[in-house]
Amino acid sequence: MKEKILASIADDSKIHLNDLVKKLNSQQDELTNALKELQDEYKLAWTKENVIYKIGDKFRYGTVKINEKGFGFAKDLNDPENDYFVPPVSLKGSISTDEVVFTVEKESDDRWKATIEDVALRVKTSLVGEIVESRDKRFLDFIPNEPGFKNYRIVMVNQKDYKIKKDLILKVKILDVRDRKLFTRIQKVIGDANKAVDRIFSIAYEFDIKTDFNRQTIDNAEAVAKPIDYNDPLVKRREKNLILDKNLVTIDGADSKDLDDAVYVEKTTNGYKLFVAIADVSYYVTPFSPLDNTALFRGNSVYLANKVIPMLPEKLSNGVCSLNPNEDKLCMVAEMDFDKEGKMVGKKVYESIMNSKARLTYSEVNELFETGASTRTKPIVDMLMVAKELHELIDQQRVNRGSIEFDVPEPKIILDKESNVVDIVARDRGISEKLIENFMVSANECVAQIIFEKELPYLYRNHGVPKEENLIEWHTMLRALGINVKLTDLDKINPRTIRKALEQIEEQVKDQTERDVINVTLLRFMEKAAYEMENIGHFGLASECYTHFTSPIRRYSDLMVHRYLKQYLVEKDLRQFKLDQNEKFIQKACLIINDTEKNAVSCEREVNKVCMAEYMTKHIEEEYEGVIAAVLKFGLFVQLPNCVEGLIHISELPDFTFDEKTNIMVNKQNKMFRLGQKVKIKVKNADVKKRIIDFVLA
Numbered sequence: 001m002k003e004k005i006l007a008s009i010a011d012d013s014k015i016h017l018n019d020l021v022k023k024l025n026s027q028q029d030e031l032t033n034a035l036k037e038l039q040d041e042y043k044l045a046w047t048k049e050n051v052i053y054k055i056g057d058k059f060r061y062g063t064v065k066i067n068e069k070g071f072g073f074a075k076d077l078n079d080p081e082n083d084y085f086v087p088p089v090s091l092k093g094s095i096s097t098d099e100v101v102f103t104v105e106k107e108s109d110d111r112w113k114a115t116i117e118d119v120a121l122r123v124k125t126s127l128v129g130e131i132v133e134s135r136d137k138r139f140l141d142f143i144p145n146e147p148g149f150k151n152y153r154i155v156m157v158n159q160k161d162y163k164i165k166k167d168l169i170l171k172v173k174i175l176d177v178r179d180r181k182l183f184t185r186i187q188k189v190i191g192d193a194n195k196a197v198d199r200i201f202s203i204a205y206e207f208d209i210k211t212d213f214n215r216q217t218i219d220n221a222e223a224v225a226k227p228i229d230y231n232d233p234l235v236k237r238r239e240k241n242l243i244l245d246k247n248l249v250t251i252d253g254a255d256s257k258d259l260d261d262a263v264y265v266e267k268t269t270n271g272y273k274l275f276v277a278i279a280d281v282s283y284y285v286t287p288f289s290p291l292d293n294t295a296l297f298r299g300n301s302v303y304l305a306n307k308v309i310p311m312l313p314e315k316l317s318n319g320v321c322s323l324n325p326n327e328d329k330l331c332m333v334a335e336m337d338f339d340k341e342g343k344m345v346g347k348k349v350y351e352s353i354m355n356s357k358a359r360l361t362y363s364e365v366n367e368l369f370e371t372g373a374s375t376r377t378k379p380i381v382d383m384l385m386v387a388k389e390l391h392e393l394i395d396q397q398r399v400n401r402g403s404i405e406f407d408v409p410e411p412k413i414i415l416d417k418e419s420n421v422v423d424i425v426a427r428d429r430g431i432s433e434k435l436i437e438n439f440m441v442s443a444n445e446c447v448a449q450i451i452f453e454k455e456l457p458y459l460y461r462n463h464g465v466p467k468e469e470n471l472i473e474w475h476t477m478l479r480a481l482g483i484n485v486k487l488t489d490l491d492k493i494n495p496r497t498i499r500k501a502l503e504q505i506e507e508q509v510k511d512q513t514e515r516d517v518i519n520v521t522l523l524r525f526m527e528k529a530a531y532e533m534e535n536i537g538h539f540g541l542a543s544e545c546y547t548h549f550t551s552p553i554r555r556y557s558d559l560m561v562h563r564y565l566k567q568y569l570v571e572k573d574l575r576q577f578k579l580d581q582n583e584k585f586i587q588k589a590c591l592i593i594n595d596t597e598k599n600a601v602s603c604e605r606e607v608n609k610v611c612m613a614e615y616m617t618k619h620i621e622e623e624y625e626g627v628i629a630a631v632l633k634f635g636l637f638v639q640l641p642n643c644v645e646g647l648i649h650i651s652e653l654p655d656f657t658f659d660e661k662t663n664i665m666v667n668k669q670n671k672m673f674r675l676g677q678k679v680k681i682k683v684k685n686a687d688v689k690k691r692i693i694d695f696v697l698a
Contacts, residue, residue, distance in 0.1 A: 001026065001034040006043065012058035017050035042077045045101045045120040053101045053118065060104065064116060066096045066148045074102045074114040084114035092116040093177045096148030097123040124174065127184065128206040130193045130689070131168045140164050142172065145206055152182040162186055167193040169202040196614060197419035200304050200607055207603040209302055213313050216290040221313040224284045225320045228328055228353070234283065235330065241350045243333060247383045248277055249358045250323050251365055251436050257318040258301070258310065260553040262356050263439050265387040271339040272390045276443035277354045279321045280330035281552035282562040285312065296589060299596025301554035304607040305413045310554070317553050325359040332562050334443035334549065342393025347446040349565055366430035391435040394442060402496050403542040406519040411643035413611045421615040424642045440550040441541060447565060448547035452535055456568055457582040459560050459590070461546050463538040464527035468493040474525040475501070480662040481518065481674060483508055495539060498522070514676040517629045517639060521675065531557050531590045533583065556593050560586070609691040612644045616686035616693050623698045628677045631665055633658045636673055638681050638695055646693035648681065
């Protein structure tokens with residue numbers, strides 16, 4: 001059908017859907033499904049007015065981003081390296097983030113100019129912003145948070161239905177765009193811009209992250225959040241695999257409430273046995289229920305400063321599913337045998353019931369490992385010391401196989417009871433955090449390998465091998481920084497030698513902070529991890545087969561994995577029609593949860609920015625030593641020891657120019673600024689509303 005559609009539309013032309021239906025004389029459903037696929041492949045554009053454009057030499061398909069000054073840039077989705085300038089008169093009612101049909105032409109000065117012909121898809125359907133007084137204080141205006149929308153006059157058609165006042169944060173629905181006016185309808189009053197907690201939630205709304213659950217989901221949670229029914233056949237079948245006698249413990253941050261993993265390690269004749277018990281969320285959240293639909297479209301929990309927007313209601317996330325101490329809990333268990341060198345030599349997965357013997361925190365376990373002191377019982381302390389032995393062996397195995405690991409410093413934002421930012425510190429990561437990470441990675445590999453060997457439809461967490469050209473660019477950047485990685489040209493394009501390069505950086509760059517910002521650059525040159533049905537392995541972990549199994553309270557991917565483990569291993573349901581259903585659902589779900597994950601990361605980043613700006617408002621004119629974290633055309637980003645970042649704008653660096661080849665700033669006297677360099681700065685400005693911090697050289 002797709003080939004028929006393409007053949008029936010002349011190159012460089014457009015057609016109305018009704019005319020296409022007559023021309024092809026085909027079923028509407030079949031035609032519209034094919035049109036959607038062609039639009040996803042950027043071969044056609046299908047507008048809401050049902051005009052279909054054939055994408056090619058004349059009509060291009062892309063996204064538009066509009067500057068505060070009123071002009072825009074169109075990015076060709078079939079050629080994403082190129083952006084085209086769009087003058088204000090050529091925007092044709094498009095707004096930032098729209099997917100558009102556009103044409104390009106060369107102007108007299110040899111520069112390319114784009115003209116928007118039509119809007120194919122309005123990605124942004126709502127805005128979050130703040131009510132401010134006009135300059136003459138006669139009017140109250142709505143100013144969106146996002147810069148690309150600040151040059152419109154926002155008309156709120158239902159303003160009279162609300163008591164609008166200065167500093168209110170609102171969410172509005174976009175209705176229409178005409179003559180630099182955005183017509184909107186107020187959907188929700190989020191709160192007061194002067195309250196930090198309301199600002200945090202306003203950013204969640206900005207990213208369309210829902211902070212409340214609908215009534216059906218709450219009712220569903222109330223209905224299923226019951227004590228364990230030991231007579232239920234789905235519970236009784238676990239009796240042959242009970243682990244209630246094991247000294248399982250949870251190890252989490254002190255403020256965590258959604259405890260979804262517990263661990264226990266014992267010595268065996270040939271090495272060690274590791275039990276990783278994970279909350280059995282799939283028992284409570286059944287397919288196609290209100291809880292399931294909500295969890296799928298949320299995709300994951302979102303952690304914003306000290307606020308959690310959970311994937312599941314608290315009745316489940318902090319209640320029946322959370323592995324709280326001294327309570328029987330339904331669980332899924334990955335049981336693994338390791339030899340004396342830390343290699344996994346045996347594995348199985350099963351349903352069980354567990355009872356956590358202690359709710360431990362990272363800090364107290366780190367203190368035990370550092371000092372040997374603990375208030376816990378001897379059996380738990382002894383088990384933890386055995387766990388530490390196994391962790392060290394697994395860690396060495398990961399090093400041997402080429403797993404890439406460097407500690408990226410992360411900010412910990414500390415708020416008071418009113419959610420005001422009182423401090424920002426670099427988050428500590430001790431032995432216990434790494435121990436849990438190693439045990440969770442082992443469990444994820446265990447369950448992925450078991451199903452992969454059976455060649456059944458499944459969900460994998462893939463991380464592709466970096467491209468050769470990206471590795472060459474990374475090594476070129478290292479050399480410009482004066483780091484000699486002592487690798488041959490062939491080694492430099494071999495992804496397995498990345499760890500060697502990181503070891504060379506560690507040897508040659510003694511300052512930890514400088515080393516951190518240099519190491520972080522590697523992330524720019526690597527592929528992004530994603531959920532997919534076809535296993536390609538996880539490059540960063542040097543794992544041939546990987547999935548996510550360990551966090552079903554806060555990730556929908558893990559909930560799916562639990563369901564398939566039960567279907568394939570416990571119920572042994574391998575009927576072909578069920579496998580076909582699984583395959584279709586995995587493909588659909590991956591698209592959703594990959595997007596929700598990216599969205600959550602972007603939202604968390606923006607919340608960090610606003611919290612950092614708020615914190616630095618109390619430190620204007622103060623001086624600090626920082627490290628240059630990025631060198632760009634428009635200035636230097638400098639990172640302070642507490643992970644706060646600010647910009648020294650190029651206007652504050654007279655006579656300095658940016659050298660693209662070496663990624664440095666240099667002046668005529670050959671004074672230079674480069675990545676990882678220490679500089680003294682003074683805080684010039686911090687703007688909470690714009691989420692920016694400005695530094696100058698001290």
